[in-house]
Amino acid sequence: MFYRENGQFKTGYRADQQIFPIRQDRIFIGLLLAVAFVAVPLLASDYLLRAILIPFLILSLAAVGLNILVGYCGQISLGTGAFMAVGAYAAWNFGVRFPGMPLLLQILLGGCFATLVGVLFGIPSLRIRGLYLAVATLAAQFFVDWAFLRIQFFTNYSSSGSVSVPALTAFGLPVQTSLQRYLFVLAIVVVFALLAKNLVRGAIGRQWMAIRDMDVAAAVIGIRPMYAKLTAFAVSSFIVGVAGALWGYIHLGSWEPLAFDLGRSFQLLFMVIIGGLGSIMGGFFGAAFIVLVPVALTNVPHLLGLSLSVDTAAHIEHMVFGALIVFFLIAEPHGLARLWSIGKEKLRIWPFPH
Numbered sequence: 001m002f003y004r005e006n007g008q009f010k011t012g013y014r015a016d017q018q019i020f021p022i023r024q025d026r027i028f029i030g031l032l033l034a035v036a037f038v039a040v041p042l043l044a045s046d047y048l049l050r051a052i053l054i055p056f057l058i059l060s061l062a063a064v065g066l067n068i069l070v071g072y073c074g075q076i077s078l079g080t081g082a083f084m085a086v087g088a089y090a091a092w093n094f095g096v097r098f099p100g101m102p103l104l105l106q107i108l109l110g111g112c113f114a115t116l117v118g119v120l121f122g123i124p125s126l127r128i129r130g131l132y133l134a135v136a137t138l139a140a141q142f143f144v145d146w147a148f149l150r151i152q153f154f155t156n157y158s159s160s161g162s163v164s165v166p167a168l169t170a171f172g173l174p175v176q177t178s179l180q181r182y183l184f185v186l187a188i189v190v191v192f193a194l195l196a197k198n199l200v201r202g203a204i205g206r207q208w209m210a211i212r213d214m215d216v217a218a219a220v221i222g223i224r225p226m227y228a229k230l231t232a233f234a235v236s237s238f239i240v241g242v243a244g245a246l247w248g249y250i251h252l253g254s255w256e257p258l259a260f261d262l263g264r265s266f267q268l269l270f271m272v273i274i275g276g277l278g279s280i281m282g283g284f285f286g287a288a289f290i291v292l293v294p295v296a297l298t299n300v301p302h303l304l305g306l307s308l309s310v311d312t313a314a315h316i317e318h319m320v321f322g323a324l325i326v327f328f329l330i331a332e333p334h335g336l337a338r339l340w341s342i343g344k345e346k347l348r349i350w351p352f353p354h
Helices: 023-043 046-072 080-097 103-126 131-150 178-201 203-213 215-220 225-252 262-275 280-303 310-331 336-349
Strands: none
Touching: 023 178, 046 080, 046 178, 046 203, 046 225, 046 262, 046 280, 080 103, 080 131, 080 225, 080 262, 103 131, 103 225, 131 262, 178 203, 178 225, 178 280, 203 215, 203 225, 215 225, 262 280, 262 310, 262 336, 280 310, 280 336
16 A cells, blocks of 8 residues: 555656656656765765675676666677676776876776777677677676786886775875765766666667667668667776776775686676566666675574584575575576565555456
């Protein structure tokens, strides 16, 4: 009875086409943002901000970017870690070679360079699809790993191959403490999530979904497959590149190319599959699952009073984590976002069964 649309009349196109047409959804999102911007900074510990919330937000942004390509446009990609690396290293190079450049501009330029690389490796999608396209994007991962390991220009001729960021400031304010980093990342993630939601609701989003469902039929009705696929690669790579720059600048502080290896690409793909393909909210659900479940599995033996060695605990964690992924994929192949939608549909008719 608390999630009804009765009496919520729409008297214009603007009201009918808003992102959250139901009043309860708008209230929930408003409360969620209030908690994120006000309650969490007041109550969260430094460990919670640094080890859980900041990685969750950055990985959510990367999953949203990948979901645009995989979930909305139907193009398989296994090179997401490479695009994150391009965004991180490009932003770092701009900061090193142009001292005084604003932090936000460095991050956005990192996303622009990731866009160029993403479009370059997205060109094969015009001719190939499915597993063949996955192999083509996998080549991007191997090439980028090799480039950042072997071409010393990208690391400013660092002997160790690792890079470090200096003290960060944005708009004249320091971005040093965990709280400052959290608020900086949260603001960027909210803006990009809003932009992504509007994109997939608009004409370009409908073109992506038409290509995903049947590209031949989409071409027949006038949609240009080249334009739709390359724009999906461009937008996805830009968002992933921004996430990579945030991952390096805000979360890691110093990194080497192994920080964006193939494992990172698979991790982001798992987030999209678990969270829900073709859903902006699914990116957040998938990132929460990937980030929180290992933390919970690590702490469960201690809560039960079990003394396990570090190696045994790590192996058990991987086994249980893999089993949970398989369980969720069997129970709901459309991801956690679909479970969320089913829950809202049930609330609309509760307490009636149908």
